[in-house]
Amino acid sequence: MNPYEPILTKIKKIIPETPTITTFVLDGKPIEFEAGQFAELTVLGVGEAPFTPSSSPYAKDLEFTIMKVGRVTQKLFELKEGDTVGVRGPFGKPYPLKEFKKKDVFIVGGGVGFAPLRSLFLALVENIKDYKKIYIRYGARTPKDIVYKYLLPEWQKIKNVDILLTVDVGDEEWKGRVGVVTTILDEIPVDIKTTPAIVCGPPLMMKFTTQRLVDAGFKDSNIYLSMEKNMSCGIGKCNHCRVGRFYVCKDGPVLTWKDVKDIEDPFL
Amino acid sequence: MNFFLLPSNNLNQLLKNFSKGAKIFYPFSENGKSHIIEYNPEHNFEPDFSKIRTAQNIKNFFFPARGIVARFPAKIELRSNPIVLMGVKNCDLRGIEVYDRVFLKWQPVDHIYKERRDNIIIISADCPEPHDTCFCNFVGLKPYPEGISDLNITVVKSGYLFEVFSEKGQNLIDENKGLFIEAESESINERNNLRKSAIEKLENINKKRIKEKVYELVEKADKRTIREARDECVECFSCLHCCPTCYCFLLSDYKKGDDIERVRVWDACYYAAYARVGGGANPRSRIDERFWNRFQCKFNYFYQYEKFFACSGCGRCFVGCSAKIDIREILNKI
Ligand SMILES: Cc1cc2nc3c(=O)[nH]c(=O)nc-3n(C[C@H](O)[C@H](O)[C@H](O)COP(=O)(O)OP(=O)(O)OC[C@H]3O[C@@H](n4cnc5c(N)ncnc54)[C@H](O)[C@@H]3O)c2cc1C
Ligand code: SF4
Ligand code: SF4
Numbered sequence: 001m002n003p004y005e006p007i008l009t010k011i012k013k014i015i016p017e018t019p020t021i022t023t024f025v026l027d028g029k030p031i032e033f034e035a036g037q038f039a040e041l042t043v044l045g046v047g048e049a050p051f052t053p054s055s056s057p058y059a060k061d062l063e064f065t066i067m068k069v070g071r072v073t074q075k076l077f078e079l080k081e082g083d084t085v086g087v088r089g090p091f092g093k094p095y096p097l098k099e100f101k102k103k104d105v106f107i108v109g110g111g112v113g114f115a116p117l118r119s120l121f122l123a124l125v126e127n128i129k130d131y132k133k134i135y136i137r138y139g140a141r142t143p144k145d146i147v148y149k150y151l152l153p154e155w156q157k158i159k160n161v162d163i164l165l166t167v168d169v170g171d172e173e174w175k176g177r178v179g180v181v182t183t184i185l186d187e188i189p190v191d192i193k194t195t196p197a198i199v200c201g202p203p204l205m206m207k208f209t210t211q212r213l214v215d216a217g218f219k220d221s222n223i224y225l226s227m228e229k230n231m232s233c234g235i236g237k238c239n240h241c242r243v244g245r246f247y248v249c250k251d252g253p254v255l256t257w258k259d260v261k262d263i264e265d266p267f268l
Numbered sequence: 269m270n271f272f273l274l275p276s277n278n279l280n281q282l283l284k285n286f287s288k289g290a291k292i293f294y295p296f297s298e299n300g301k302s303h304i305i306e307y308n309p310e311h312n313f314e315p316d317f318s319k320i321r322t323a324q325n326i327k328n329f330f331f332p333a334r335g336i337v338a339r340f341p342a343k344i345e346l347r348s349n350p351i352v353l354m355g356v357k358n359c360d361l362r363g364i365e366v367y368d369r370v371f372l373k374w375q376p377v378d379h380i381y382k383e384r385r386d387n388i389i390i391i392s393a394d395c396p397e398p399h400d401t402c403f404c405n406f407v408g409l410k411p412y413p414e415g416i417s418d419l420n421i422t423v424v425k426s427g428y429l430f431e432v433f434s435e436k437g438q439n440l441i442d443e444n445k446g447l448f449i450e451a452e453s454e455s456i457n458e459r460n461n462l463r464k465s466a467i468e469k470l471e472n473i474n475k476k477r478i479k480e481k482v483y484e485l486v487e488k489a490d491k492r493t494i495r496e497a498r499d500e501c502v503e504c505f506s507c508l509h510c511c512p513t514c515y516c517f518l519l520s521d522y523k524k525g526d527d528i529e530r531v532r533v534w535d536a537c538y539y540a541a542y543a544r545v546g547g548g549a550n551p552r553s554r555i556d557e558r559f560w561n562r563f564q565c566k567f568n569y570f571y572q573y574e575k576f577f578a579c580s581g582c583g584r585c586f587v588g589c590s591a592k593i594d595i596r597e598i599l600n601k602i
């Protein structure tokens with residue numbers, strides 16, 4: 001197997017989530033993965049970029065929820081259902097779900113950071129009896145920027161799932177909480193000493209959320225952080241993704257606060 | 269140990285024999301500097317195995333500056349031509365050792381690299397005359413090879429003393445048995461003396477060794493030290509592209525007819541865009557941070573993985589540097 005060669009597949013379905021975020025459902029399942037691992041997605045003739053699947057590892061389709069930010073994602077957003085893309089992976093290490101067993105799981109997401117967390121959430125839900133309770137705390141800029149709005153009511157109904165949303169800026173229809181995501185972290189109804197906290201979102205959100213969790217008493221080794229770094233090869237060779245002595249593509253993409261807290265500005 | 273002596277007069281025939289199955293590259297010297305050239309029986313360019321490392325590095329043979337690593341939907345054919353690379357110095361073998369760790373030992377194996385690597389026979393050579401830009405001993409290397417290559421050459425009075433390091437090397441000797449004679453102890457003693465004197469020369473050039481636990485010092489270096497170290501740097505990036513132990517690369521895709529070719533090009537951590545992520549955030553937006561990343565990479569991180577430095581002391585970065593920044597001085601100061 002040539003580790004640089006993608007598997008080609010088609011886009012089965014395109015689901016717009018927000019003005020800048022779209023979910024791409026791929027045809028068939030070109031790669032198997034575990035929650036937390038990521039893949040390189042190729043837009044033919046344009047290039048690759050790393051994304052974490054947003055679908056359940058148990059699902060029969062592979063989905064990615066992607067924000068339009070630059071060169072590759074812009075071209076991706078121009079594609080239509082039936083167009084060909086390439087996938088290379090899975091890369092990196094999965095979340096250590098075994099260690100979460102019999103515990104609460106506390107998930108904090110911001111913006112498009114909810115995408116990889118959805119994959120984790122669905123994997124947890126698949127074996128929900130193994131865990132005490134699953135908490136989701138999610139913040140978006142405005143109500144329009146909330147991803148998976150159409151799925152949230154269903155998820156709320158699942159027993160032992162507790163979801164709380166907030167937006168930075170509300171509108172007329174919004175009845176929920178207003179304020180950045182850290183404002184809904186005041187009450188954390190879990191056993192803080194043993195609970196794993198899983199965080200994914202934009203750099204500043206990660207920084208302040210981590211600070212908040214540390215202050216609340218979460219153990220450094222229980223705070224799991226998705227590190228977004230520049231990537232090229234995805235397989236620990238090109239050196240691009242390195243942060244401190246870690247290769248985010250190989251040792252990550254999820255590292256714990258214990259791993260990265262001595263690195264100056266690890267979220268930048 | 270396994271020694272064979274090639275009388276000087278037989279070198280031409282040996283090259284001719286090698287060239288039947290492979291391309292041959294060797295160092296040729298002119299005005300005191302040596303360059304790698306391809307063997308051509310029509311030209312009469314004598315190999316010179318006694319100079320220090322060639323001006324250009326040998327990375328290109330193993331890991332070309334631009335190379336196709338995948339093609340799709342059609343596949344690439346993994347095929348490379350056999351090469352005999354002669355006169356490689358110990359500092360450049362350290363480079364090969366670095367690529368071998370990254371591309372072969374670290375999983376997954378890079379088949380593109382492996383294909384090339386397997387098709388290159390490396391014949392290394394001693395450095396009897398180190399220059400003042402050489403500091404292999406500073407980073408813990410000797411001025412002569414003790415492995416990695418397939419064969420090693422020491423130029424002695426009676427010819428070329430070959431030492432065998434691998435089965436591939438032994439096969440080459442066996443295929444050319446008639447050209448070699450038994451190595452007498454006189455040549456081996458001569459080699460020992462040449463090596464002793466090379467080490468003495470190096471010790472005079474580099475009186476100090478790299479500091480103990482240099483990785484900790486590099487990790488903890490304060491901002492002022494880093495600033496002072498990079499103060500003169502004009503960001504020409506020559507130090508990274510001429511370096512035999514740098515291996516960073518970037519993948520880019522190009523359309524070629526109905527196919528897409530994925531091309532690997534050398535990259536370097538001094539480029540501002542190297543670590544930039546989608547949306548524009550950049551963990552190393554300042555040149556100070558990028559400058560120091562090289563020291564972290566070579567003397568801290570790589571050392572932590574493999575217990576040797578990703579710097580061979582070849583001195584090319586110093587020679588090629590627009591600002592004449594000397595790694596040794598920086599490491600001595602921290
Ligand atoms: C493990 C991981 C998981 C991720 N998961 C998700 C996810 O689920 N959803 C999501 O939306 N995002 C995710 N991201 C972020 C996503 O990878 C980036 O948004 C994406 O790479 C942006 O690519 P772009 O080309 O559109 O952006 P750009 O800003 O154009 O480029 C991104 C990077 O590529 C470089 N670059 C751009 N053009 C070139 C060029 N021509 N030559 C060389 N370099 C160039 C830039 O310097 C920049 O560093 C994830 C990132 C990582 C590391
Ligand atoms: S850093 Fe300089 S001396 Fe060290 S291997 Fe690279 S070019 Fe040679
Ligand atoms: S990170 Fe920098 S110093 Fe290290 S191999 Fe890459 S270019 Fe060279």
Ligand code: SF4
Nearest residue numbers: 501502504505507589
């Ligand atoms: S060669 Fe010298 S001036 Fe050029 S980037 Fe390297 S250190 Fe800076």
Ligand code: FES
Nearest residue numbers: 233234237239249
């Ligand atoms: S992306 Fe290439 S080393 Fe991690």
